[in-house]
Amino acid sequence: MTILVTRPHPDNDATLATLRQRGFDALAAPVLRFEPLPFHDDDADYDAVILTSANALRALDLAGSRLLPLPLFAVGTHTADAARAAGFAKVIVAKGDAISLRDLVLARVKAGELEPSATLLYLAGADLSRDLAGELSESGLSVITHTTYRMAPVAAFPREVSDAFMANRITAVLHYSRRSAQAFLDAVRADGIEISALALPQCCISAAVAAVLHDAGATKVVVAAQPDETALLEALGRTMRSAPG
Structure with a gap:
């Protein structure tokens, strides 16, 4: 069984390794390409940092940065790990999506751990789903x-x-974001294999990602119980165990 991994490089390396450890053949097909953009610290007086993707840190050199002592709110565990690796010491982790990240920040305000008028630095990508x-x-x-x-x-x-x-x-495709799901659809259409590709199980990290595949006509769409890779791979495992043959 060969699993197609649409996750961008270099995050797909860990996914490919995990799949192979679990006995799957795995094939990389990153449908999005990372492109860094210039970052210049504007010297504003920030109270905290928020982060919805580990990619936001990839092109930054934060060694000795004044930002590192600030509390950082990370969308999930993968992003939190990247933040700690970059040198952030106080990392607060949400449950894997932007809604839980928003609620986490507001909960800290309500608890008095963050001022209601605080200034937050949002390190972000160019295309935001929310x-x-x-x-x-x-x-x-x-x-x-x-x-x-x-x-x-x-x-x-x-x-x-x-x-x-x-x-x-x-035998199945893994999807990690709405944008990568759309890029996957564009690629299979360009190759003239849309019908056969969408007949395969499409394993999606969230319902929002799954909606892109549903709308395109995919019928075997599986959604992870939580928006993280552990749950996504568990959903894949269940799907493959129930597959005929």
Whole structure:
């Protein structure tokens, strides 16, 4: 059984390794490409940092940065690990999505651990699925967003991926974001394999991601119980165990 991993590089390396440890063949097909954008600290007086993706830190050199002592609110465990690796000492972790991150920040305000008029630095990507800054601002917080990267869709699949589809060797696809799901759809359409590709199980990290595949006509769409990779791989395992043959 060959599992197609659409997660961008370099995060896909760990996913591929985990799948192979579990006995799956795994094939990388990153449908988005990381592109760093310039970041210049504006010397504003921040009270905390918020982070919805580990990618926001990838291109930054934060050695000795004045930001590192600040509390950092991370969307999930993977992003939190990246923040700690970058040097942030006080990392508060949400449950894997922007809604839980928003609620976590507001809970800290309610508990008196963050001032109601605090200024937050949001290190973000160019394409955001939710207006987190706007939602926090409605509660009285000041959020300054700095865009540190973008994820650009690839033009087409690598030859080995197209060949694997044509040979019916792909048995399931893993999806990690709405944008990557859309980029996957664009790629299979460009290759003329949309019907056969969408007939496969599509394992999605959240219901929002799954909706992109549902809307495109996929019928075997599986959603992780929680928006993290552990739950996603558990959903994959259940799907493969129940597959015929």
